[in-house]
Amino acid sequence: MLCTCFNAVGFNWLASPAATELEMVVMDWLAHMLKLPASFMFSSGTAGGVGGGGGVIQNTTSEAIFTHSTFTKASRLAGICPSNVRSIPTSRDTDFALSPELLRKVVEADVESGLVPLYLCLTVGTTSTTAVDPLEPLAHVANDYNMWVHVDAAYGGSACICPEFRHYLNGVERVDSLSLSPHKWLLSYLDCCCLWVKRSDLLVNALSTNPEYLRNQPSDSDSVVDYKDWQLGTGRRFKSLRLWLVLRSYGVANIQSHIRSDVRMARMLEGFVKSDLRFEVVVPRKFALVCFRLKSFSRAEPSYVDSLNRKLLEWVNSTGRAYMSHTVVGGVYMLRFAVGATLTEERHVVAAWQLIKDGADAVLKVKGA
Numbered sequence: 001m002l003c004t005c006f007n008a009v010g011f012n013w014l015a016s017p018a019a020t021e022l023e024m025v026v027m028d029w030l031a032h033m034l035k036l037p038a039s040f041m042f043s044s045g046t047a048g049g050v051g052g053g054g055g056v057i058q059n060t061t062s063e064a065i066f067t068h069s070t071f072t073k074a075s076r077l078a079g080i081c082p083s084n085v086r087s088i089p090t091s092r093d094t095d096f097a098l099s100p101e102l103l104r105k106v107v108e109a110d111v112e113s114g115l116v117p118l119y120l121c122l123t124v125g126t127t128s129t130t131a132v133d134p135l136e137p138l139a140h141v142a143n144d145y146n147m148w149v150h151v152d153a154a155y156g157g158s159a160c161i162c163p164e165f166r167h168y169l170n171g172v173e174r175v176d177s178l179s180l181s182p183h184k185w186l187l188s189y190l191d192c193c194c195l196w197v198k199r200s201d202l203l204v205n206a207l208s209t210n211p212e213y214l215r216n217q218p219s220d221s222d223s224v225v226d227y228k229d230w231q232l233g234t235g236r237r238f239k240s241l242r243l244w245l246v247l248r249s250y251g252v253a254n255i256q257s258h259i260r261s262d263v264r265m266a267r268m269l270e271g272f273v274k275s276d277l278r279f280e281v282v283v284p285r286k287f288a289l290v291c292f293r294l295k296s297f298s299r300a301e302p303s304y305v306d307s308l309n310r311k312l313l314e315w316v317n318s319t320g321r322a323y324m325s326h327t328v329v330g331g332v333y334m335l336r337f338a339v340g341a342t343l344t345e346e347r348h349v350v351a352a353w354q355l356i357k358d359g360a361d362a363v364l365k366v367k368g369a
């Protein structure tokens with residue numbers, strides 16, 4: 001509301017010094033909370049933060065088009081033929097994380113055939129299963145080929161403000177950029193995607209436009225950050241306010257408690273699933289998402305088990321008392337139970353599990369399984 005009422009249009013420093021400078025401050029605060037290397041922060045960079053490391057608040061991760069399904073759109077815009085974008089398969093053996101050995105093989109084959117590897121996108125907390133790519137060994141491969149490495153930590157990155165989850169970012173010092181969307185799990189609302197880069201000069205060189213009507217003395221002196229050159233569009237709102245308010249009003253310890261509480265409730269649901277022989281946890285839980293399903297049983301066709309799970313999902317969602325989603329990864333259909341709403345309490349998770357069990361009773365009875 002504040003952000004809308006202020007209606008500051010801070011496309012460059014001069015248009016709203018406060019909007020620009022507060023954004024630089026909160027991006028450094030969050031970088032400190034994540035224990036990012038100093039090379040991603042304004043505070044340790046060049047005068048005014050120009051050219052060195054730093055962060056910017058984009059709209060959504062997908063709108064920033066460096067990751068997710070919209071990356072293919074970015075490639076098209078950049079003139080890269082879609083057939084030159086590689087989606088490297090993952091499997092249950094690596095908990096659906098990208099394998100460094102496989103990455104090296106794919107890159108080597110491409111180089112052999114005359115292609116130039118440019119960019120590697122790694123994920124900390126994939127959309128489907130919250131799998132975590134091992135940053136250190138994967139970035140090693142990419143560094144050998146001078147590829148730009150981006151880490152999409154849209155969801156999972158938020159957990160890394162807690163010391164017990166920070167190891168998922170090990171190796172981040174080897175990457176070029178990292179993004180995290182506080183509107184997913186850090187108590188902020190849409191749209192708030194934080195992007196850090198080590199070399200803002202590369203970003204600015206690629207995106208800067210300087211029509212006469214935007215020229216001004218501070219920009220010309222290269223001593224200020226003009227965020228219009230860190231994003232695709234020009235106009236931008238006072239977005240740092242929402243993050244500043246969250247960080248100032250909750251404080252780090254309370255935000256950590258919020259993450260831990262969601263993880264604890266997801267772990268509780270995972271325990272319930274494991275204790276019921278009809279179910280299995282399909283992918284080891286890392287954060288607050290549990291990927292599970294009704295298990296296969298003797299002589300059951302995989303497609304039959306999938307259909308049971310589909311029915312169970314429909315049954316639960318049709319009650320209107322809980323909402324789950326599904327995914328198919330590695331050919332396996334699974335149900336996704338995510339804890340994340342601020343008002344969720346243990347009693348809701350207990351009730352949801354009872355609902356899931358009732359649904360399983362109903363589905364298995366009808367199917368005569």
Ligand SMILES: Cc1ncc(COP(=O)(O)O)c(C=O)c1O
Nearest residue numbers: 060061062068125126127154181
């Ligand atoms: C890993 C990951 N990256 C990016 C996105 C897209 O996020 P945004 O809402 O910021 O566009 C998602 C959304 O599900 C996601 O899970």
